[in-house]
Amino acid sequence: MWLTPLLFVAASFVQAQDGNTTALFPNATYPGAVSPDPAAAELTAGTTSPPFYPSPWGSGSGSWADAYTKARAFVSQLTLIEKVNLTTGVGWEGERCVGQNGAVPRLGFRSMCMQDAPMGVRDTDFNSVFPAGVNVAATFDRGLAYARGQAMGAEHRGKGVDVQLGPVAGPLGRSPEGGRNWEGFSPDPVLTGIMMAQTIEGIQNAGVIACAKHYIGNEQEHFRQAPEAAGFNFTITDSLSSNIDDKTLHELYLWPFADAVRANVGSVMCSYNQINNSYGCQNSYLLNYLLKGELDFQGFVMSDWQAQHSGVGSALAGLDMSMPGDVLFDTGTTFWGTNLTVAVLNDTVPEWRLNDMAIRIIAAWYLVGRDNTSIPINFDSWTLDTYGYQHFVANEGYGLINEHVDVRAEHGKLIRQIGSASTVLLKNTNNALPLTGKEKLTAIFGNDAGGNPNGPNGCSDRGCDNGTLGMAWGSGSANFPYLVTPETAIQNEVLNNMGAVESITDNFASTQIASLAGRASVALVFVNADSGEGFINVDGNIGDRNNLTLWQGGDTLIQNVSALCNNTIVVVHSVGPVLLGNYSENPNITAILWAGVPGEQSGNSIADVLYGRVNPGAKLPFTLAATREDYGTDLLYLPNEGTDAPQVSFTEGVFIDYRSLDEAEIQPVYEFGYGLSYTTFTYSKLQVTRRDTGPYLSTTGLTSAAPSLASSPKNTSGYLFPSNITRIPLYIYPYLNSTDLETSANETDYDLPGFVPAGGQDGSPQPRIAAGGAPGGNPQLYDVLYQVDASITNTGSVTGEEVAQLYISLGGPYDPKVVLRGFQRLSIQPNMTANFHVDITRRDISNWDTATQNWVISNYTKTIYVGSSSRKLLLNSTLS
Ligand SMILES: *[C@@H]1O[C@H](CO)[C@@H](O)[C@H](O)[C@H]1NC(C)=O
Ligand SMILES: *[C@@H]1O[C@H](CO)[C@@H](O)[C@H](O)[C@H]1NC(C)=O
Ligand SMILES: *[C@@H]1O[C@H](CO)[C@@H](O)[C@H](O)[C@H]1NC(C)=O
Ligand SMILES: *[C@@H]1O[C@H](CO)[C@@H](O)[C@H](O)[C@H]1NC(C)=O
Ligand SMILES: *[C@@H]1O[C@H](CO)[C@@H](O)[C@H](O)[C@H]1NC(C)=O
Ligand SMILES: *[C@@H]1O[C@H](CO)[C@@H](O)[C@H](O)[C@H]1NC(C)=O
Ligand SMILES: *[C@@H]1O[C@H](CO)[C@@H](O)[C@H](O)[C@H]1NC(C)=O
Ligand SMILES: *[C@@H]1O[C@H](CO)[C@@H](O)[C@H](O)[C@H]1NC(C)=O
Ligand SMILES: *[C@@H]1O[C@H](CO)[C@@H](O)[C@H](O)[C@H]1NC(C)=O
Ligand SMILES: *[C@@H]1O[C@H](CO)[C@@H](O)[C@H](O)[C@H]1NC(C)=O
Secondary structure (H helix, E strand, O other), X not given: OOOOOOOOOOOOOOOOOOOOHXXXXXXXXXXOOOOOOHHHHOOOOOOOOOOOOOOOOOOOOHHHHXXXXXXHHHHOOOOHHHHHHHHEEOXXXXXXXXXXXXXXXXXXXXXXXXXXXXXXXXXXXXXXXXXXXXXXXXXXXXXXXXXXXXXXXXXXXXXXXXXXXXXXXXXXXXXXXXXXXXXXXXXXXXXXXXXXXXXXXXXXXXXXXXXXXXXXXXXXXOOOOHHHHHHOOOOOOOOOEEEXXXXXXXXXXXXXXXXXXXXXXXXXXXXXXXXXXXXXXXXXXXXXHHHHHHOOOOOEEEEOXXXXXXXXXXXXXXXXXXXXXXXXXXXXXXXXXXXXXXXXXXXXXXXXXXXXXXXXXXXXXXXXXXXXXXXXXXXXXOOOOOEXXXXXXXXXXXXXXXXXXXXXXXXXXXHHHHHHHOOEEEEEHHHOOOOOOOOOEEEEEOHHHOOOOOOOOOOHHHOOOOOOOOOOEXXXXXXXXXXXXXXXXXXXXHXXXXXXXXXXXXXXXXXXXXXXXXXXXXXXXXXXXXXXXOOOEEOOEEOOOXXXXXXXOHHHHHHHHHOOOOOEEEEEEEOOOOOOHHHHOOOOEEEEEEOOOOOOOHHHHHHHHHOOOOOOOOOOOOOEOOOOHHHOOXXXXXXXXXXXXXXXXXXXXXXXXXXHHHHHOOOOOEOOOOOEOOOOEEEEEEEEEEOOOOOOOOOOOEOOXXXXXXXXXXXXXXXXXXXXXXXXXXXXXXXXXXXXXXXXXXXXXXXOOOOOOXXXXXXXXXXXXXXXXXXXXXXXXXXXXXXXXXXXXXXXXXXXXXXXXXXXXXXXXXXXXXXXXXXXXXXXXXXXXXXEEEEEEOHHHOEEEOOOXXXXXXXXXXXXXXXXXXXXXXXXXXXX
């Protein structure tokens, strides 16, 4: 999603881009670790996406039956105009939320409020700022993921939000430089899938519709939209295309979306980019076939903000809601609204498709119990002023727009807990940590330890890197209610112990730094690396990071301090991987911690770990490699097809992150799944139990026909703009402007041949998809085939938490060495043993077979491993 240019207008944070990008990125695209699988390795720029029509109508399958019964009853009362109203946003800045659709005042159904999102309610006040998704992944803790989802959902609900625009599984994190990876969870699809499901259940149990985004292949910020690229002087006619083969799609990028659908996510946001040269919001294969067909998604698909590129095309390809409704922001024109009414009346979009859009939207609304929620929208996204215009762009409707409702409850405690539970201890020489607080002189170094001189919200959408990194930038940000800095929290800690503490937060005050480092008993060095969404350029980083090194001279700072202090502890706040190879072996660096992007309680969370109130138990949700090239994948920083759509072919297939380094036999600095504790654990007694389940059955037969509601009358005069209301400027309406349809549409391409793809209007029963059958895919994919148990013993002297991990080798020539398939975070007291238990499902040991378009268990020997990281595979057994 895009920006709110008018909130906290601050120009200084956007810095001029280096004019010579060629100099910056002489060879920014390297081929990547080419997959041994020819299907991926042979991908080219010419890849296309096959058509699939008609768009599957929701059936109310799985847990959706009740919601569908109510939704059908509701929608059957609606007029054509009212149904169109539900599908189309009123335009950018037309109402108070970042997106709102049309209302049905006749039945008392208010306009739905769509609001960002993944770290807290955006563009308001008295909301919490939660830890980022990448931190949640690092906890490997399902309970914390759920609790965070529920708390975020409760805050959105309290502000009057209907749809929280998160969580994120796209980007998955193909390349560590990807600007928005931190909004999502991990480049591992299983870890991301589990965290997606927990977050969705939390949000929706709080009574708010979740939105799984951005579907799909949204793996970089550069070139995601042509107009945005133009703002950075890149001339391209279309968004980049992520070219992904069918097997990689299923085994990697689609996997967590399947989990989201299985968790009954109410909405899915289609992405800006093209996939195989077809736009995300009109790609019939991805929306109709995969999402609504194979995954049996019952909710609604909404466009990312300005990601819609056609009216009839997107409707038939499976889009259900146009956001924010206008063709481009604040143009007052729309692909839907009036145009969708026209398209139904001219028999281009069948009315069953419109009914299906409306039913899907209303069903999601009922599914999460919005009918029991009566909290009005009580904030405004475009200003924090108490009074202002309800219709911001039109300057109309002056009144009370911000009630400043405090929705935070006790969430600060949970945020502090997730912050410490997500802090990964990477190095701890001779028990340098935990500190006692009685160190004679504690020295704190780093811009990243202190505050932003302009305040925690001093840069619009957090588009700068000043002070400690509590949150990264873009539409995934929110306003801080406060930000506890490490400097403050550590100072409090030391003062409580009568110690001495000094801090230097100017990374370039080298004289003072040298003097303090030489005197310190312990030096705590805080460094960071930031990134965000592509509409903001910070220090030449257009969303995506230009490099994997530390920002603000962080590397020099660490070197300067550690050269003079033999008890230097490095704390990294970063959006993802950074290069730490120089520090892992440096004897003066006695400890390294990765604390991610922890949110408002940052300082308290890190102090809890540093001073031993919390024993670290988090594990790396990505690989920390020695060099950028070691990852094998990278982003595209310069257009590679002239002015045509840039092409990024995912030739590495499923080999990203640890799968890539394993395949290339590259030693990482710290591997995926790695993390230390203040205690130690041993692993023993692996036991694998086979469970008897029947054979895997393909889903067969036909769907029902498209549900038929009474057809709307076709006489155009009934749909004209009502004479008794005053039009709000730039507002998007569903009405006709004229009884002549073509005049109403005001479209240059009106009535061009070839608008309706073959089968697009067919409402007759359709073949069911073999790998489908229920939300999330064929239910038998989730049958448990094996149960794995192991014993984990705490051999140290303090209670600790261990994330035991289960990996599988699928054994085929194109399979990664191992893939994560399960984990459990166990709290274990000294000398006690806990049981580790993971269920292995059919999906876990299957590969996607492109020939049969189904999951199959190959004949290759499957080996399971249980261990403490992706490279410490301590126990193993083959599956019978
Ligand atoms: C940009 O940098 C490259 C590599 O240093 C150089 O060859 C080229 O001449 C530069 N272009 C401009 C316009 O300065
Ligand atoms: C980029 O080019 C430089 C100089 O030609 C080379 O040394 C370096 O290895 C290249 N990097 C990658 C990732 O290909
Ligand atoms: C369509 O939605 C707009 C905006 O919420 C509302 O003003 C209008 O009355 C709605 N039209 C109908 C026919 O319900
Ligand atoms: C784009 O090019 C124009 C004209 O050369 C220049 O004024 C502007 O600063 C450039 N913008 C960026 C973001 O580089
Ligand atoms: C209908 O859609 C076209 C683009 O396909 C757009 O140019 C036109 O303005 C739209 N009509 C209305 C009334 O918004
Ligand atoms: C703020 O951050 C930017 C980079 O994001 C940096 O260039 C600038 O020097 C910083 N300003 C202060 C006061 O730290
Ligand atoms: C990496 O990017 C950051 C942020 O723009 C910058 O501060 C740093 O100097 C860059 N590192 C290198 C080695 O260029
Ligand atoms: C480690 O710190 C000591 C001072 O305590 C210094 O003399 C030494 O050179 C440092 N070693 C390194 C590798 O920086
Ligand atoms: C670190 O330096 C201090 C003072 O210079 C010294 O007393 C101590 O033994 C050193 N520790 C190590 C582990 O070298
Ligand atoms: C029907 O209406 C839509 C929306 O305005 C338009 O794009 C399409 O060209 C029209 N088709 C026909 C056959 O009139």
